[in-house]
Amino acid sequence: MKNKFGPAITLGFALFAMFFGAGNLILPPFIGLKSGSEWFAAVAGFFTTGIIAPFLGVLTVVLFGTSFTDLGRKVNPFIVTVLASLIMLCIGPIVAIPRTAAATYEIGIKPLLPGFNNVVFSVVFFAVVIFLSVSQSKIVDIIGNFLTPFLILSLGILVVMGIMNPPDVSKITGISTQESFVFAFHEGYQTLDVLASVIFAGIIISAAIDKGYTNSNDRFKITIAAGLISMAALLFIYGGLIYLGAHSGYPMSENISRTDLLLHISNEVLGKNGTVVISFAVALACLTTAIALSSAMGSFLEKFTFGKINYKVGVVITCLVSAYFSVKSVEEIIDYAVVILAFVYPITFALILTLLFFGKIIFSKTPFVAAVVTAALVASLSVFQYFNIFSEPVEQINSWLPLSQHQLGWLIPSFLVFFITAAINSGRKKHFKSINSD
Structure with missing residues (x-):
């Protein structure tokens, strides 16, 4: 009998890291700030669209095949291919991947190195993404075994320290329990995770097959186990960040920068070391997501062009287009998305x-x-x-x-x-x- 615990942890951590990108990091504190004393209702709202809904996407793919395009057998191959193309553009080089680089620059680099040029940073960031994405078979292990533990550790320190010693008390913002839930519910769409889930499911299933889970029943069980592990990790981090936003004491205004709010929280909770810790967390969160998305886009282009654009070339094209859009600010990317x-x-x-x-x-x-x-x-x-x-x-x-x-x-x-x-x-x-x- 296979030992499923170890592979489930690896796959679950990898799936968590794939989901946990730029939007997942900067949205929850903002939700908490807006919700104030009704932060718990906000956790429930964000949990619905930011965790449950993506899990349903993974569940759907594993029930009916090994990749999103397999759903064409149940619906219509042409419709599913067109939809897959739209999804890949959204979670790929137009929105999600550029946002990972922009967020890393604004939160992870700019506070530490104010004079560092964002164009130069984009070149360096995507060079690293290309280097870590070209070995397609090792991506899940790289993310799940090496990068994710450091990501969870850095974010865990921020969340636990913040909960034990909150910077301020939560304020009554005038928003009701229902309004708080609805606001967080809507913000959950911005994570892009429902779209990403149907693509990431294919990566996780493929990794499970590589680990020997070729039987459909075993594959289903290991994928669901990985999904539940990733859900638990996401709930802990999301809930903690929403709580910290609610207790941040940050002044409310119409033009709140989500990145500035996150930096404020990290500095209030961890002092001078806060910027270093959050910079490290942001870099890992965004890098893991960028790697997963670039890999998914490379695989999609190879399949879509019937091998005329191979995987490695697809990854490079994806990173070049993403680098072009990444010089915009996070707020600009969110607006056009x-x-x-x-x-x-x-x-x-x-x-x-x-x-x-x-x-x-x-x-x-x-x-x-x-x-x-x-x-x-x-x-x-x-x-x-x-x-x-x-x-x-x-x-x-x-x-x-x-x-x-x-x-x-x-x-x-x-x-x-x-x-x-x-x-x-x-x-x-x-x-x-x-x-x-x-």
Whole structure:
């Protein structure tokens, strides 16, 4: 019998580090600051979209294959390929990877070396990413066995010290328990982890196969174990950072810099050493995520181009494009990412949820395609709203959609269309069976 504990720890730590990038580090303290005394409700909200939802993405992929594109067998290969391309651009060279470099520069380098040029830093950062990403088979072990323990240790010191000796008391900010939950729920989208989960699942499953878990049942168990370990680690770090944000005593203003807030907390908790510790943590968090995402993008390009762009060339291309976007500030990247996420998130989530709940009992592809298309149509309203196109009709439609105020306006229409399509398909099958029997 295989010893699953060691591999599960390695895979779980690797998955944690893949998820825990720039957004995961700078968002929770900001959420805590805004929530104040209602910080616990904020933890619950962020837990929902920042931890549970990504875990469902991993679960869906391992249930139906070994990679995200395998879901095409259950839905439609073309739709899943297009969606995979959009996801890879979001979590790859346009948003997520550049944000890792920008965050490392703003939090990890600039406070220690104020005169260090951000362009030079981007070149160095992505040179390291390329060096550590080219050996595809060793990536999970490098991240899980070496980089992640140091990451958890540095963040753990900050969280434990902050909880034992909070810099300030939590303030009543005027935000209710429900508002705090909803705000954190919305901020959880910015982690990009639901999108990343369906791609990271493939990396973890591939690593499990390399470790000898070739049987589908064993592969499922080890992947779920890794997912639960990563969830526990994420909850500890997220909860601690939200708590520290709530107790930071940082002045509230309209233009709060998330990176400045994190630096303030680290200095208040750890004194002069705070900047060094948080710089180390940021560098590791962002580096591990950048490595995982660059590797995923390299693999995707190789598969998408049928080998014309090999893995190593794909990694280099990804890093070059990412370096170009990384010279923007973290806030600028977050701002332009909003509209992209507002479109891609609902489509991905609709696919995950319908497959997870009904993929084993409904075998027709039509209901799943209908649900995804419906989610895409509703999501396009957010794009129109962002660019102020058809503003009045769009606002009116959004006012009719249940849960639209929580960015979940796609949820009920997608499931409604799914059920209607499934019922029609079932009726047709019964009709044809009746004709054939006659």
